[in-house]
Amino acid sequence: QVRLVESGGGLAQPGGSLRLSCQISASGLLVYNLRWYRQAPGKEREWVSEIQHDGSIIYGDAVKGRFTTSEDSAKATLYLQMNMLKPEDTAVYYCNVYANYKAYWGQGTQVTVSS
Numbered sequence: 001q002v003r004l005v006e007s008g009g010g011l012a013q014p015g016g017s018l019r020l021s022c023q024i025s026a027s028g029l030l031v032y033n034l035r036w037y038r039q040a041p042g043k044e045r046e047w048v049s050e051i052q053h054d055g056s057i058i059y060g061d062a063v064k065g066r067f068t069t070s071e072d073s074a075k076a077t078l079y080l081q082m083n084m085l086k087p088e089d090t091a092v093y094y095c096n097v098y099a100n101y102k103a104y105w106g107q108g109t110q111v112t113v114s115s
Contacts (some may be wrong), residue, residue: 002100003024004023006107006109009109011114017082017085021081029061029099031096031098032052033094038091038093040090051070051071053074063082091111093110
């Protein structure tokens with residue numbers, strides 16, 4: 001069973017930075033399409049970023065140029081570096097991966113951007 005555990009959320013000032021981590025336990029399964037999503041109160045879940053199986057990286061328009069996602073395969077960890085944070089970045093952030101023809105989700109970590 002694939003298990004994802006996010007961490008690193010918290011409170012940041014506008015213009016500040018946070019780095020989120022997602023530890024991946026995959027029970028020997030190959031995981032791919034490593035994604036971050038977020039969901040703000042009363043809003044639909046929003047796609048943030050993806051590391052595709054070929055290593056290419058894409059971002060949603062709302063975060064492009066401010067957020068950077070990366071992975072450390074040896075540590076089985078996915079990262080999201082968030083810079084120049086805005087109040088509208090406030091949300092619960094989730095990591096998501098695909099394995100064995102299924103999607104897996106973490107429990108989420110709260111990010112709050114407020115002055």
